[in-house]
Amino acid sequence: MLTDKRNPSQTLAEIFEELKEEGREEAAKDFAKELIHENFSNEQITKLTKLQLTEIVKLRKLIKK
Structure with a gap:
């Protein structure tokens, strides 16, 4: 969060x-x-969101819980 690291x-x-x-x-x-819920692949999500694959994997794990 911004306030934690504000210079x-x-x-x-x-x-x-x-x-x-x-x-x-x-x-x-x-x-x-939303894309995970719609069963998009990690590669498709990476391409559409520009997020790193590791971030998408984390999101998938959070959603499964």
């Missing part, structure tokens, strides 16, 4: 960019979860 010398623009990136990554993970 006091960061500009507002840098903080905003960091938040935008975190939002994009979270959206990609949400989309990947």
Whole structure:
């Protein structure tokens, strides 16, 4: 989370960019979860979301629980 690693010398623009990136990554993970539920392969999900294969495998494990 941003507050855990915030550098006091960061500009507002840098903080905003960091938040935008975190939002994009979270959206990609949400989309990947939907694709997992629709039985897409790991390779297809990687291609569509640009997430790393290791992240998709983690998401699959979380969904199975």
